[in-house]
Amino acid sequence: MTDFSLARRLTAEALGTALLLAVVIGSGIMGERLAAGNTAIALLGNTLATGAALVVLITVFGPISGAHFNPAVSLIMAIRGELTWKVAAAYLPCQVLGAVLGVWIAHAMFGEPIMQVSLKLREGPAQAFAEFVATFGLLATILGVVRFKPDFTAIAVGLYITAAYWFTASTSFANPAVTLARSLSDTFAGIAPRSAPAFILAQLAGAVAASLVFGWLLKARPVVRPALAEPSEIASPKAASFG
Numbered sequence: 001m002t003d004f005s006l007a008r009r010l011t012a013e014a015l016g017t018a019l020l021l022a023v024v025i026g027s028g029i030m031g032e033r034l035a036a037g038n039t040a041i042a043l044l045g046n047t048l049a050t051g052a053a054l055v056v057l058i059t060v061f062g063p064i065s066g067a068h069f070n071p072a073v074s075l076i077m078a079i080r081g082e083l084t085w086k087v088a089a090a091y092l093p094c095q096v097l098g099a100v101l102g103v104w105i106a107h108a109m110f111g112e113p114i115m116q117v118s119l120k121l122r123e124g125p126a127q128a129f130a131e132f133v134a135t136f137g138l139l140a141t142i143l144g145v146v147r148f149k150p151d152f153t154a155i156a157v158g159l160y161i162t163a164a165y166w167f168t169a170s171t172s173f174a175n176p177a178v179t180l181a182r183s184l185s186d187t188f189a190g191i192a193p194r195s196a197p198a199f200i201l202a203q204l205a206g207a208v209a210a211s212l213v214f215g216w217l218l219k220a221r222p223v224v225r226p227a228l229a230e231p232s233e234i235a236s237p238k239a240a241s242f243g
Contacts, residue, residue: 004064006087012065013091014098016057020069021102021181022109023053028188029110042188043165051162058154067154070175071095072135072207073142079211092177099181107185118183118190122170127195128202130170135206136213137164138174143214176200 004012024046031045061067066083068074071092078088107114138160145156164172173179173191179200183193191199 006090009065009087010090010094012061013068014094014101016061016065016067017069017095017098017177018102018105020050020053020057021099021178022105023049023102024178024189025103025106025182025185025187026109029106029112032188043171046189047162047165050165051158053158054161055154055158058157062154065091069095069098069177070138071177072175072203073139075204076139076143076207076211079208080215095177096180099177100184103181103185107187112187116184116186116190118186118192120186120190120195121192122195122199127170128198130168131173131199131202132206132209134164134168134170134172134174135203136210138172139207139210140214143210143218147218170199173199174203174206176203179203 027049028042028046031042031049035042035045057069058067061069066077068077068091074083074088074091074095077083078085083091104114106112107116138157141156141160142153145153149156161172161174164174173182176199179191179196182189182191183196184190
């Protein structure tokens with residue numbers, strides 16, 4: 001990553017997260033309006049827009065800030081020593097504020113009241129466990145792809161979130177900032193504030209679990225190579241012959 005100033009990195013995190021939430025909320029509103037009551041079609045529209053936007057946003061902002069857009073990702077990068085704690089602490093409020101701004105942008109675009117509180121309950125142990133799995137998988141994707149094929153990160157994350165929308169019971173929030181912001185939207189992609197704490201705890205637990213598992217899994221054993229012989233010990237062609 002190029003050495004951009006902290007101000008530029010923080011702006012990238014805030015702007016990228018805002019655009020991400022504008023896509024999540026906006027595509028949810030559009031999908032619900034056009035689907036004529038068909039929730040599957042609305043969710044499909046929400047899914048495809050979010051996955052596609054992630055590819056673009058990570059490609060654009062990744063070289064500047066790493067394109068975390070997610071406190072759980074920043075936390076793990078700090079734990080792994082790939083981001084200083086000072087910078088990680090500065091990222092978090094920018095991600096949350098950017099996410100809230102993105103929700104308000106989506107509301108404004110669709111003529112919705114700017115200030116809202118979601119009434120959509122997403123509760124129960126199954127939903128919380130789904131968020132654990134969703135976030136574990138997201139961090140597994142990031143850590144694995146960054147290790148083996150870093151240029152593929154944007155596409156891999158977009159594909160994973162697209163899939164996770166459908167294979168998790170919670171539709172894969174996998175992001176504490178996103179969860180907080182979506183509690184401020186009483187639309188298709190919203191979550192009631194009372195449901196948010198369990199989601200956030202599960203997300204943080206899933207991120208830490210992924211860091212531990214993949215910290216071990218991706219740690220290759222050092223290759224021990226035999227020491228080269230001293231020049232005097234290397235047989236000459238004549239000495240090596242049998243005649």
